[in-house]
Amino acid sequence: MKKALQLQSISTWLPTASKPVIISGPCSAETEDQMIATAKQIAATGKVHALRAGIWKPRTRPGQYEGAGEEGLKWLIQAKKETKLPVTTEVANAAHVEACLKAGVDILWVGARTTVNPFSVQEIADALKGVDIPVMVKNPVNPDLELWIGALERLNKAGITKLAAIHRGFSAFEKGPFRNAPMWDMGIELKTRIPELDIICDPSHIAGNRELIALISQKALDLDMVGLMIESHINPDAAWSDAKQQVTPAALSKIIDGLVVRTPSSDNKTFKDTLSILREQIDQLDDEIMQKLSQRMKISEKIGQYKKENNVTILQVNRWEEIVETRINLGKAMGLNPEFTNELLKLIHHESIQVQTKIMNKVEERV
Numbered sequence: 098m099k100k101a102l103q104l105q106s107i108s109t110w111l112p113t114a115s116k117p118v119i120i121s122g123p124c125s126a127e128t129e130d131q132m133i134a135t136a137k138q139i140a141a142t143g144k145v146h147a148l149r150a151g152i153w154k155p156r157t158r159p160g161q162y163e164g165a166g167e168e169g170l171k172w173l174i175q176a177k178k179e180t181k182l183p184v185t186t187e188v189a190n191a192a193h194v195e196a197c198l199k200a201g202v203d204i205l206w207v208g209a210r211t212t213v214n215p216f217s218v219q220e221i222a223d224a225l226k227g228v229d230i231p232v233m234v235k236n237p238v239n240p241d242l243e244l245w246i247g248a249l250e251r252l253n254k255a256g257i258t259k260l261a262a263i264h265r266g267f268s269a270f271e272k273g274p275f276r277n278a279p280m281w282d283m284g285i286e287l288k289t290r291i292p293e294l295d296i297i298c299d300p301s302h303i304a305g306n307r308e309l310i311a312l313i314s315q316k317a318l319d320l321d322m323v324g325l326m327i328e329s330h331i332n333p334d335a336a337w338s339d340a341k342q343q344v345t346p347a348a349l350s351k352i353i354d355g356l357v358v359r360t361p362s363s364d365n366k367t368f369k370d371t372l373s374i375l376r377e378q379i380d381q382l383d384d385e386i387m388q389k390l391s392q393r394m395k396i397s398e399k400i401g402q403y404k405k406e407n408n409v410t411i412l413q414v415n416r417w418e419e420i421v422e423t424r425i426n427l428g429k430a431m432g433l434n435p436e437f438t439n440e441l442l443k444l445i446h447h448e449s450i451q452v453q454t455k456i457m458n459k460v461e462e463r464v
C-alpha cells in the first residue's frame with residue numbers, strides 16, 4: 098500500500114461559516130479597473146470566501162489573450178486589500194511561483210494543462226519546498242487519475258500539506274453538452290482512494306457556458322465536494338477570455354442562493370434507522386446478485402468444457418445478440434435504463450469469455 102497523503106483539511110486554511118467554500122473571480126485579470134470592480138461586487142455578496150483571477154493564461158492557440166502577467170498580480174493584491182478576501186491564481190512554472198510568493202498571493206492552483214506534465218509539476222513542487230502555502234490541483238486534461246494523484250503527491254513530498262483537488266472536467270473527442278466532460282466517476286474514484294482529500298468543483302470549465310453552471314454545482318455538492326470555483330466578471334460578454342462561461346456577480350449570488358447544501362451524514366435517529374433498514378435490503382440483494390453471477394460463471398465453465406470437447410468456438414454472436422436484446426427489453430419492462438443493462442451485460446459477457454478461454458486453453462497436466 099502506498100503511503101497516504103499528509104493533508105490539512107480546507108476548513109483549516111480557508112475556513113467558512115457555512116458550507117460550501119466559494120472561490121470566484123474573473124477568468125483573467127484584464128485591467129486594474131475590471132479586476133477591482135469585479136472583486137468588490139463579488140465581496141459585496143458576502144457569499145464568496147476567496148478571489149480568483151488568471152494572471153498567466155495557457156491558451157490553446159497563439160494570438161489569444163495570454164494574461165496580464167506580473168502587472169496583473171499587483172491588481173490582484175490590490176483587490177485583496179480592498180476586499181479583505183484571500184486571493185488565488187494559477188501557476189505553471191517556478192517563475193510564476195516566485196512572483197506569487199513575492200507578491201503575497203494566498204493560495205496557488207496548478208492548472209489542468211500543467212497537471213498533465215510531471216516535469217512542470219515537479220518544478221512547481223521544488224519551488225515550493227519549505228513554503229507553507231495552500232495549493233489546489235486541477236485534474237489533468239486527460240482522464241488519468243494516477244497523473245492527478247501523482248501531482249498531489251509531488252507537492253505533498255515537497256512539504257505542501259494544505260492541498261485540495263479541483264475537478265474541472267476532461268477533454269473528450271466527442272463533444273457533448275459540456276466543454277469538458279465531467280466524468281463524475283473520476284471524482285468519486287479520487288475520493289474513494291484518498292477520502293481525506295477535499296475536492297472543489299469548477300463548474301465553469303465543465304460547462305463552458307453559464308446556463309449549466311447551477312446544475313453542475315448542485316451535482317458536485319451532492320457528490321460531497323466541499324467547494325466551487327465559479328468564474329465571474331463585471332461584464333461577462335466583454336471578457337477577454339472564456340466569455341461564455343462567466344457570470345455577473347449578481348448571477349453568481351443567485352446561483353449560490355439556489356444551491357441545496359446536503360450533509361454527508363445526519364444525526365437524526367429516524368433517518369439513521371431508515372437508512373440502515375434500506376441498506377440491509379441492499380446488502381441482501383447484493384448477496385443474491387453475487388450468488389447468481391457466480392452460478393452463471395460456473396455454467397459458462399461447463400459450456401466451455403463442452404465446447405472444447407466438441408471443437409466449437411467460444412464466441413457465439415447470434416446467441417449473444419439474442420441475450421442482449423431480450424435482457425434489455427426485460428430490463429426496460431422492470432424500469433432499468435437500457436444503457437445500464439447493456440454495460441452490465443458487456444461486463445458479464447467479457448468475464449464469461451475469459452472463464453471459457455481458461456478452460457479451453459488449459460494444458461492438461463501430464464502424469
Ligand SMILES: C=C(O[C@@H]1C=C(C(=O)O)C=C[C@H]1O)C(=O)O
Nearest residue numbers: 397400411412413416417446449
Ligand atoms: C456461454 C456461451 O458463450 C459465450 C458467452 C455467452 C454468455 O455468457 O451468455 C453467450 C454467448 C457466447 O458468446 C454460450 O455459447 O452460450
